[in-house]
Amino acid sequence: MTTRRADLDWLRVIAFGLLILYHAGMAWSGWSWHVTSPASIDWLREAMRFLNRWRMPLLFLVSGAAIMLALGDRTSGGFVVDRLKRLLLPLAFGMLVIVPPQVYLERLYRGQFTGSFLDWLPQTFSGGAYPNGNLSWHHLWFLAYVLVLTLVLLPVFLWARSPRGRDTVERAGRTAARFGLQWLMVLPLAASILWLAPVSHNVNGLVGDWNGLVSYGALLLYGAFIFGSTDLLNALRRQRLLSLAVGIAAYTVLYVGFFQGTVRPVISPEARPGFALLSAINTMAWLFAILGFAHRYLTARPAFLAEATEAVYPFYILHQTVTVIVVYWLLTLGVPPLAGFFAAVVATFVGTWAIYAGLVRPWRWVRPLFGLKSAYSRSKRPVPPTNSRSRTMPIFSSKR
Helix, strand or coil, rough: CCCCCCCHHHHHHHHHHHHHHHHHHHCCCCCCCCCCCCCCCCHHHHHHHHHCCHHHHHHHHHHHHHHHHHHHHCCCHHHHHHHHHHHHHHHHHHHHHHHHHHHHHHHHHHHCCCCHHHHHHHCCCCCEEECCCCCCCHHHEEEEEEEEHHHHHHHHHHHHHHHHHHHHHHHHHHHHHCCCCCHHHHHHHHHHHHHHHHCCCCCCCCCHHHHHHHHHHHHHHHHHHHHHCCHHHHHHHHHHHHHHCCCCCCHHHHHHHHCCCCCCCCHHHHHHHHHHHHHHHHHHHHHHHHHHHHHHHHCCCCHHHHHHHHHHHHHHHHHHHHHHHHHHHHHHHHHHHHHHHHHHHHHHHHHHHHHHHHHHHCCCCHHHHHCCCCCCCCCCCCCCCCHHHHCCCCCCCCCC
């Protein structure tokens, strides 16, 4: 039986929960979005800019650990079939059903279409890919990246779960913990920002997003490596305050040197090496700090955590469509920016929960469309022992 990690479940819930706050604020950030208010909230944009440096890296890092957990002792073929069910099916369903209302309201808000949603449906998939056309995966790009990168990196994950791979990961983690070598993880991210970002295009569109593919692929591997090493996790727990201090210092220099007073900063070629290194240090420092604090404090499994962990995936798939609908009406009604932001947060959560609880969770044939197992049980999931060994056991340890 697979031992669940409370800290990993907490991180998954928190990371995806931040998406509601983030996307609810996009309309008032001053950045272009699907439905954008002419008035912006400057402090909100700066808070979102700070989150931007590590929120998606955290999702990919946690996903890397989750891949190893899901791989378990399955055959490679069985694992691929499972990933297609859990990732490709929800992605296809989302593109056909969940995303089109977002594109419709964007066209309506920008004056590119007039008429009802039913009038618009015949051209839902016309004109090719978004933004020129109407076919898009919008916020579901994350599923496409995780699926493609998982399949590409599957040989590495299979090796890592083998006896030799487990031993190698443990020894590498022990060495990294002893000498602080986990900070070398900064270098691949910095190199990608420096050399691949300038030649990348189609961000979050998979094809041509070389920086995204390389950096997110590295983060998947980082997640598997970190959570596969007891010693490294313990080191991150002990060094959490140091990582936090490094993160604060790195972001302060980034902000003062590159971001302050700009909506979208332009990085000159001569400044790019420094920007790339600082960005990578900042990202990894915050990730190390978050993992360290989670490993220290998020070890309990309250009753709601199992329910919240299951709800995370459907919430992710549904939430942005609810947000766009809510924000469209808030902007149409002329609600002030600050009140609109808070209303969007509350309405997104309530609306997403209502759809999940009423239309997704109870129905066997609907659940797989949102990445869930078809069977729903109210029974509590097995809770691992609370001794320190169970809290620090790597997720793909042979002791399962």
